[in-house]
Amino acid sequence: MLLSAYTKEFRYNLKLSYPVILGMVGHSLIGLFDNIMVGQLGTAELAAVSLGNSFVFIAMSLGIGFSTAITPLVAEADGENNKANVKAALKHGLVLCTILGIALFGILLFAKPLMYLMKQPDEVVELAQPYLDMVAFSLIPLIIFQAFKQFADGLSETRYAMYATFLAVFLNILINYLLIFGIWVFPEMGIMGASIGTLLSRIAMVVFMWWLLQHKQKFHDYVTHYNFKDLHATVIKKIMKLGFPSALQMFFEVAIFTAAIWLSGVLGKNPQAANQIALNLSSMTFMVATGLSVAAMIRVGNQKGKQAYLELRRIAKSVFLLAFVLSVGFALFFFLFRNELPKLYLDQNDLKNLKDNTEVLSIASQLLLVASIFQITDALQVVALGALRGLQDVAVPTYITMVSYWFIGFPISFYFGLYTDFGSQGIWFGLLAGLSSAALFLYLRFNYSSNKLIQTQTTA
Incomplete structure (x- = not known):
């Protein structure tokens, strides 16, 4: 071909994905501005935000x-033009996401004592707990969102979430500025000000x-007049499956x-702060790949509904490219x-913390060298996952991700990070290995699954 x-x-793929990309970049900007503002308080505060968010990121991922x-x-x-099934997917999804958000909040509260068992610096743990x-708690509104x-993404309308995210970014920056540093009549709250900004935004x-969806004709009937007592086990099981x-x-x-954050914490507060900087920067570009993954999921899902499997495969490959x-x-x-x-994150005129800041900048630079390599494989693995989700092929990819990250990537991170002179860079060698393995095997899985659909349709 x-x-x-x-x-x-490419044009339509970008049209679908750019609002998702900007929305996800918006989410990352919240973390970016949190880190930049908190970084002005010192490396211990920056490490504390990193440690606290490491717990939240795990729950958020679920x-x-x-x-x-x-x-x-x-x-x-x-794709099937079945409006009843569209509304059922949203209604049942809202119920399940709300329950999950509350459950994850409770689990995180019970998990807090683990910080003391992770060999993290005491001053970092003390700051991280109230944060x-x-x-x-902010996970509950986030998961409902x-x-x-x-x-909305499933209906190929990706820009509304972007608008909401931009609002959240603006509010987060404003509240952070007022509460972290105690501007005007507001109290100086340090990193707690950052946490309040996250929750309110x-x-x-x-x-x-x-509000946006309710006032748009295309969505109005889907997001209003719910009867939450009328829930169907078949739809719940399908979403859960x-x-x-x-x-x-x-x-x-x-x-x-x-785990890379935690391993970096074992090496000390400066390696942990450097890891946070490199991770925050690399997550910004990962959001672009995530947007393309959503485009792949939407377009593959549409073609699956139409049973146009040859077109499905061609479109998916266009997103990969x-x-x-x-x-x-x-x-x-x-x-x-x-x-x-990395210089964006630290005050280079801070003579009190000059030695620490210099070490953090040096380590972060080394980590970005590794990150520059795994940009490609990280993008390909997440787009392949999106295409597979569009096919509703999720079981085998779950095993692939588990093996890639935890049987290949983590042992390399653990050994090279803690038992060699590579230190923080050794931890990121494991990330590179895990992402590269996932990219290869997930692409092979999509190739197999899409070909199987075509062959089955041809022989039917």
């Missing part, structure tokens, strides 16, 4: 991963998202990055600017 058969889809089950179900029903309480977002985000494997897939990936092109550009960017980017 000619290259133009794939490149001609909630967001579970909510992705809504998108392929809505996309498939939309975690507030940010953990995800249910609305995934529903996420509440505003879900309220605004619901897709949602829990998807949650585990995201959990396995996020957990290995979280676009992800590859963009990730090569990001790889070059990180490689060329690896020494300059």
Whole structure:
């Protein structure tokens, strides 16, 4: 097939994915500005936010991963022009996401004592505990928001979640500025001010998202007049069958990055702070790949509903190609600017912390060198996962992610990080190995599953 058969889809792929990309970048900007503002307080405060968020990220991965089950179900029903199934997917998804959000909040509260068992610096743990309480509670509105977002994505309307996220970014920056540093009549609360900013911005985000959808004719009937007493076990089981494997897939990936944070903490507060800087920067570009993954999930789900399997495969490959092109550009960017980017996070005029800041900048630069390499494989693995979710093929990919990250990646991170002179860079060698393995095997799985659908249709 000619290259133009794939490149001609780039425009529509970007049209679908750019609001998701900007929305996800918005989520990352919340973390970016949190880190930049908190970084002005000192490396211990920055490490505390990193440690607290490491717990939240694990729980968040389960909630967001579970909510992705809504998108392929809505996309498939939309492809079939079945409006009743679209509304059922949203209604049941909202109920399940709310329950899951509350459960994850409770689990995080009980998990707090684990911080003392993780060999983290005492001053970091003391700062991280109260910060975690507030940010953990913010998971409830965040996961409810995800249910609305995934529903809108499934209908190929990806820009509304972007609008809500932009509002959250603005509110988060404003509240952070007022409460972290005690501007005007507001109290100086340090990192607790950052946690309050996160909570309030996420509440505003879900309220605004619901208001937007309710006032749009296309969505109005789907998001109003619910009868939550009328729930069907078959729909719940279908969402859970897709949602829990998807949650585990995201959990396995996020957990290995979280393990990198914890391993860095064993090395000391400066390696942990450097890890947070590099992780925050690399997550910004990962959001682009995540947007393309959503585009793959939507378009594959639509074609599956239409049973147009040859077209499904061509469209999916066009997203793979676009992800590859963009990730090569990001790889070059990180490689060329690896020494300059970390300077955004620390006050280089702070003579009191000059030694610590210099060490953090040096380590972060080394980590960005590794990150420049795994930009490509990280993008390809998440797009392949999106395409597989569009096919509603989630069981085997879950095993692939588990093996890639925890049987291949983590042992390498553990050994090279703690038992060699590579230190923090050795931890990221494991991330590179895990992401590369996942990219290879997930692509092979999509190739197998899509070919199987075509062969079955041909022989029927």
